Structure formats: C-alpha cells, structure tokens
Amino acid sequence: MKVLIADGVSQMAVDILKDDFECVIKDKLPAEELLQIIPEFDALIVRSASKVTAEVIDAATNLKIIGRAGVGVDNIDVPAATARGIIVINSPGGNTNAATEHTCAMMLAMARNIPIANETLQKGEWNRKQYTGVELKDKTLGVIGMGRIGSGVAKRALAFEMKVIGYDPYINEERAKDMGVEVGTFEDVIAKSDFITVHMPLTDSTRGMINKDVMYKMKKGVRLINCARGGIIVEEDLRDAVLDGQVAGAAVDVFTSEPIPADHPLLGVKNIFVTPHLGASTVEAQVGVAVDVAQGIKAALNGDPVMTAVNMAPVSKSVMQVIAPYFDLAERLGCAARALVEGGIKKLDVTYNGEIADVSTRMITTAVLKGILSAELDDVVNFVNAPGLAKQRNIKVSEVKNKNTERFANTVTVTVTAGKNQTVSIQGTLFGDKARIVQINDNRVDVAPRRCLLLCPHNNRPGVIGQVGSIMGAAGVNISGMQVSTTSKEDVNLMILTLDSEVPADVLKLITSMEEIYDAKMIMFK
Known part of the structure; x- marks a missing residue:
C-alpha cells in the first residue's frame, strides 16, 4: 500500500509508516498534481495547505483514509469522503496544549500591549504611558466552545484569578462547575465578558457568529481573541468595531483565507494584534499531530479501528x-x-x-x-x-x-x-x-x-449425518468440524458443519434433495 504525505510532517510519522507502507513525500503539492497522482494511493496525509476537494476524492479510486495532521478538517470535503467510505481522521489532542498556550499568550500580549511596545522600543521610542495595559485579575473571560482547548484556556485563566463563563451547546455542566466555570448562554457570555475567546469549529452555524450586531451587544471596551478558525469572527466588522472604540482590542491568529493579502482589513489597525496561524506551531505539537495521524493510518490500513475518525462516532x-x-x-x-x-x-x-x-x-x-x-x-x-x-x-x-x-x-x-x-x-x-x-x-x-458453515435442519434418525459426510467426501470438501443441536421441533436436529471450502452448487442441491434434509444454508465468512 502507498501513503502520500502531501504536506510536510515530522519525520517520526514517516518512520512509523515506512516499514509497512511505501511513503511518498511531496511537500507543498500543487492541486493539479494532487488530482493527477491521487489514484495511486491508499492513504493521504495533509495539514492545512492541501485542499482535499470532492473532485480529488472522486479521483481517489484506491483511497481508504485521509489523515489531517491537526484538528480542523475544513480543507477536506468530509461528506464526499464519507459517501465513498473513506475514513477521515484528525489529531484532536496532538496540538491542544500548543493552541491553549498560544491563546493565553495572545490574551496577555494584547492586555499589556506587548507587540506594539516591543516594535516601538526597537525603533528607539520610550512610550511607557502610551502603552499602559489592563490586568487579567478580576476580569471576566467568556469562553465560546468548551472543548479541549477552550477548557484548557479556562483552567489557565482561573490561575490568573479571572472569572470564567463558558458557552457550549454540548457542554457537560457538571464538569464545568467542577472546574469553577460558570455555564451561560451565548447571550450571557456576550453581555458579561471583559475578554472573549472563541474555540468553536467552523461550520455553517458558527461562520460569522461574531458579527457587528453581536459586537455591539458586548461590553464597551471588550477584547476578543480568535485562535480557533478564521471566519467565526467577521473580519471587516471587527476592524470597524475596534476603530469605533466598541472593541478595545483583538488578538487574531486565524483568518478567513490564508495566507492573508497585504490589504487585509485587520492589518495596520491600532490595537489589533495578529500572528500567522501559529496556534499549533510548536516543535512538540508538530510531532504530536503527525504521530497521532500516522498511528491512525497504520491501524486503518491494517484493518484495525481508529479512535479519531471525524466521520464516525x-x-x-x-x-x-x-x-x-x-x-x-x-x-x-x-x-x-x-x-x-x-x-x-x-x-x-x-x-x-x-x-x-x-x-x-x-x-x-x-x-x-x-x-x-x-x-x-x-x-x-x-x-x-x-x-x-x-x-x-x-x-x-x-x-x-x-x-x-x-x-x-x-x-x-x-x-x-x-x-x-x-x-x-x-x-x-x-x-x-x-x-x-x-x-x-x-x-x-x-x-x-470461521471459514464456511453449512447448516442443515434434518430428521433425527440414524444414517443422515453419515450420508451427508459421504456426499462431502465424494465432492472433495473437507469437514473440519461438526456439531448437532436439538431444536424445538420433535425429531428435528440442526447439523452444523465447519468446512474448509465452499460447497459446489450441484453438491448443495444433492444434499437438499435428501428426504431427511429440510433445508441447507451456506454461511461464507469473508
């Protein structure tokens, strides 16, 4: 079997796969070439760069599994893969810590104006008063999406003595309360929070969920963080709200389209701090997500179940x-x-x-x-x-x-x-x-x-089993096991033969023609 690694991943992942499968590495693979070569491969590993469209999936005649070395699978047409029976896996835990820490770093950097203070000091300016920040202690952090990363951010925020209110349609309220997190509605989080961080997947229901109308229902001077998925916050609306003073600041790591152009609406705006999708960019995370996906692909290609498939429970x-x-x-x-x-x-x-x-x-x-x-x-x-x-x-x-x-x-x-x-x-x-x-x-x-089973309900009288055995022997079909069970019908037993090969149709017909045999069913296990 052949595995295509279309985006660069850790060598540790390659090492896991190369002993069992042929690995082909093509970093930064053009879409046209991916479409051309994908029929050769049984498995595909991508990060965020390669787009696995329905067209690619239709062309992937041998593909059995797609592995996303990361969390988000918005660059993969999951419904198209599911329709074709192609497993899609990700690494939901491999970069959790990295994304959690980056979210906290972005929140702290924004609160204390660290990026702009560094930039101006490097130019020889000394602007202590201009870059006075705010403390996290006693502020309310709203966490929209209480999954692994959202929960991790909440835990760290509590260590900063923040009050945390969380919203998630699928939240386990008992667990949240055990963590010290207040559970609220989306409207509660929007209205009560001094800082708001989003950790939802990008879906039809979350796309644009933080828009102009929502921003103006927030506290004046709120600060927003998005290290989840570009498109959850409407970028033009965020720029306008910051320029208007409704939103005091924003820290953004992900964008609707990446890489972003030089005229992107969030560039060059005072109090908006941006990073180029660095949430999972740690040495440890890159190794973690690649290893997770490699192990999943190895299991799947060997016929074993995988735990991180996104298109199954x-x-x-x-x-x-x-x-x-x-x-x-x-x-x-x-x-x-x-x-x-x-x-x-x-x-x-x-x-x-x-x-x-x-x-x-x-x-x-x-x-x-x-x-x-x-x-x-x-x-x-x-x-x-x-x-x-x-x-x-x-x-x-x-x-x-x-x-x-x-x-x-x-x-x-x-x-x-x-x-x-x-x-x-x-x-x-x-x-x-x-x-x-x-x-x-x-x-x-x-x-x-195992193998083949032949089930024959028959009249319970001497010679029937021996006659069936003789027919099998004459046909060259070996019986490796035999069992007889009584049934609820008087004088009717159930004969079960374990066979080394399938019974030819003419032999099966000969058996069913016996007066004492009431039926004969073959079970062929694949």
Whole structure:
C-alpha cells in the first residue's frame, strides 16, 4: 500500500509508516498534481495547505483514509469522503496544549500591549504611558466552545484569578462547575465578558457568529481573541468595531483565507494584534499531530479501528479497549444472519447483555451492519459508510441493552427481519479473545464462526449425518468440524458443519434433495 504525505510532517510519522507502507513525500503539492497522482494511493496525509476537494476524492479510486495532521478538517470535503467510505481522521489532542498556550499568550500580549511596545522600543521610542495595559485579575473571560482547548484556556485563566463563563451547546455542566466555570448562554457570555475567546469549529452555524450586531451587544471596551478558525469572527466588522472604540482590542491568529493579502482589513489597525496561524506551531505539537495521524493510518490500513475518525462516532480509548474485541464477532454474526434469511432486510435489532451494555456500542452495531452489507454488496463496506448504506436500503436499526445474563458474561444477539417478515436470531460471545456462536434462533450451539458453515435442519434418525459426510467426501470438501443441536421441533436436529471450502452448487442441491434434509444454508465468512 502507498501513503502520500502531501504536506510536510515530522519525520517520526514517516518512520512509523515506512516499514509497512511505501511513503511518498511531496511537500507543498500543487492541486493539479494532487488530482493527477491521487489514484495511486491508499492513504493521504495533509495539514492545512492541501485542499482535499470532492473532485480529488472522486479521483481517489484506491483511497481508504485521509489523515489531517491537526484538528480542523475544513480543507477536506468530509461528506464526499464519507459517501465513498473513506475514513477521515484528525489529531484532536496532538496540538491542544500548543493552541491553549498560544491563546493565553495572545490574551496577555494584547492586555499589556506587548507587540506594539516591543516594535516601538526597537525603533528607539520610550512610550511607557502610551502603552499602559489592563490586568487579567478580576476580569471576566467568556469562553465560546468548551472543548479541549477552550477548557484548557479556562483552567489557565482561573490561575490568573479571572472569572470564567463558558458557552457550549454540548457542554457537560457538571464538569464545568467542577472546574469553577460558570455555564451561560451565548447571550450571557456576550453581555458579561471583559475578554472573549472563541474555540468553536467552523461550520455553517458558527461562520460569522461574531458579527457587528453581536459586537455591539458586548461590553464597551471588550477584547476578543480568535485562535480557533478564521471566519467565526467577521473580519471587516471587527476592524470597524475596534476603530469605533466598541472593541478595545483583538488578538487574531486565524483568518478567513490564508495566507492573508497585504490589504487585509485587520492589518495596520491600532490595537489589533495578529500572528500567522501559529496556534499549533510548536516543535512538540508538530510531532504530536503527525504521530497521532500516522498511528491512525497504520491501524486503518491494517484493518484495525481508529479512535479519531471525524466521520464516525468518536470513541474514547478506554471504551475502545472494551468494544474492539467484539468487532470481528459482530461482523461475523451479521454475515451469518444475512445468509440465513432471504429477500431484502427490513430491520436489524442488536441486543447487548452483560457488562458490555454499560458502554457505547454503536461501533459494534456498525460492525454487524458491515457483515450484513458486505455479504450482498460489491462495494467496500466499512465503519464509515455502513450506517449510510443501511439507511439507503431502509434498514431500521435499533439497539437493546440489558445487564442481565444467563449463560455468559457478555453476549451480542443479532436479529434480522427480511422478506415477508422472515426473522432469524443469532447470538455470539467471546471465550477469551475467541469468537463463538452460541445460539441460532432457539438452538443452543457452540461454533467458531470461521471459514464456511453449512447448516442443515434434518430428521433425527440414524444414517443422515453419515450420508451427508459421504456426499462431502465424494465432492472433495473437507469437514473440519461438526456439531448437532436439538431444536424445538420433535425429531428435528440442526447439523452444523465447519468446512474448509465452499460447497459446489450441484453438491448443495444433492444434499437438499435428501428426504431427511429440510433445508441447507451456506454461511461464507469473508
């Protein structure tokens, strides 16, 4: 497999990947060349310079994963990638500390006029009175967006004896209060704060959220900081509000379009301090984000789940450790259920019993969908596109959780409804790290879901199993395992054969033609 590194990253990231994959490094890659060469590659690493457009994604016929060495993914068309089943990952924690510290540095530099004081002193001017600043102590800091960076800034502001009020539509109020942060509405933050820092992603709802109307609802003399994403604050409105005296100062590290032109509205304006997108520009952060993404790409290309995918539900490391062992089991249960019903699947119910019911199981359910859909589609089905493909096919998906168990510590039960309300239920568990099928409908079994399985409900009389074995032997199909389970129907047993190869159609027809065999279903695990 080939990995394209389109923007320069730490050599440590290259070292992680080069032993397993062919790495091609093309720093500052022109858009035309990216479009031309992308079909060759299985993975792509970018920072903020390269634009991964829908056109690039359409051309990327082999691409499986895009890694953004940083937090923001606004330079990647994530919906287009998702539609193609391409995983998009970022490094949400790799530059958190760097961005947090830069925000605090910008706030302090603005409060004490450090940039302009340095500039004029270097020119031989001594302007102590002109550059009198303000203290942070006892001021109110409004934090818009209480994620990793926003929370980090709040924590440091409290050390400066500031009062902190935070706004975030998804804020955990209990955690914020434990930190000593007051939780408020957007309007509360705007009206009460002496300093306001934004830490929201750039989306349709946050684009231009700090505009002229909002600025004039703030305290007169407020100071604004934006080290998050360009476009959240309307740049022309900010310039006008500073010139008008409504906003006393601003510190800006990010811009709507980068690099900025010489006539940018925030340049040359007194009390507006700017830096060229330095939030993540520390030695430690550049190594951190590159290593994070390289490890994610290595995992994805080796078929393992990744924790930092932005186009699937995020999962913490602790939860991933619990659920990851169930992915293979879940996928095989889905594959088996698909093979045991006919017609289009209308409904999928996944029931979790035991301690596993205490954690988020969405990715396990997605693994079940992978198994179901991979059995009937030629397209690549993965954790990214499986939910969307199920929705396109009008498959209703539900989860049921119950901590009560009967025979095993944890079980996953997959129930599918297909065709004319045909239903099949199949249950599995883990014995150590080994997947086992332990129930099919109302039949208790103990089968390893590997290779090929042949399920034959049959009349419980002597000679039936031996006759099937003889047919298999004559056809050169090796039986590596066999189990017989009683069913709820009198004199009907369920024979399950584990085979080393698929049963040819003519052989399967011969078996089903036997008077004592009521049905024969093949399960082929990919």
